[in-house]
Amino acid sequence: MTDLTEYIIPFSGYKIGNHNFTFKIQKTFFDAFEYSEIKDGDLVVELLLEKSETMMIAYFDIAGEITLECDTCLGDVIETVSKKYRQIYKFTDDEDLNLTDEMTHVSFKEFEINVAPLIVEFINLCKPNKVNHEEGKCDEELTEMLNEYLLVEEHIEIESINNEEDEGDLDPRWNALRNLKNKQ
Numbered sequence: 387m388t389d390l391t392e393y394i395i396p397f398s399g400y401k402i403g404n405h406n407f408t409f410k411i412q413k414t415f416f417d418a419f420e421y422s423e424i425k426d427g428d429l430v431v432e433l434l435l436e437k438s439e440t441m442m443i444a445y446f447d448i449a450g451e452i453t454l455e456c457d458t459c460l461g462d463v464i465e466t467v468s469k470k471y472r473q474i475y476k477f478t479d480d481e482d483l484n485l486t487d488e489m490t491h492v493s494f495k496e497f498e499i500n501v502a503p504l505i506v507e508f509i510n511l512c513k514p515n516k517v518n519h520e521e522g523k524c525d526e527e528l529t530e531m532l533n534e535y536l537l538v539e540e541h542i543e544i545e546s547i548n549n550e551e552d553e554g555d556l557d558p559r560w561n562a563l564r565n566l567k568n569k570q
């Protein structure tokens with residue numbers, strides 16, 4: 387189990403004012419979050435926590451590298467990221483208070499916050515929509531294996547379509563696969 391206790395901030399004992407934290411993020415951190423699309427990376431997160439009587443404002447400065455999966459060959463692609471995010475922790479016991487995404491409700495009874503889930507969420511927001519190696523840099527072996535896999539899938543699709551009486555009702559995935567193949 388990954389120990390995440392360093393991400394728990396016991397704010398109730400803190401003075402009003404600014405507090406700084408530095409977190410080093412590596413693979414073990416991502417291992418603690420199965421749902422994280424990003425599984426590996428090497429990052430530094432600087433956190434500035436501004437505490438006042440009514441709220442805390444957390445400024446996250448995230449910088450480093452994340453390991454992503456190439457859309458074409460599924461090989462590793464290292465992406466450099468540098469992003470800033472802000473989160474507001476509002477002290478309130480009013481459950482009905484309307485909060486935006488950027489705001490978190492913190493009861494006066496609470497004395498600590500865990501920033502790890504927020505950090506993993508922010509790092510995942512850094513992921514670009516499309517991930518690809520530079521042209522010609524894809525892993526040929528992996529691409530070949532993937533193409534073979536797609537051909538097998540296609541074959542299964544043809545069989546299942548032939549077995550269906552209504553051939554007009556094509557599975558859209560089948561069309562997507564055929565288009566993909568025709569492009570090559």
Ligand SMILES: [Zn+2]
Binds near residue numbers: 459519524
């Ligand atoms: Zn690739």
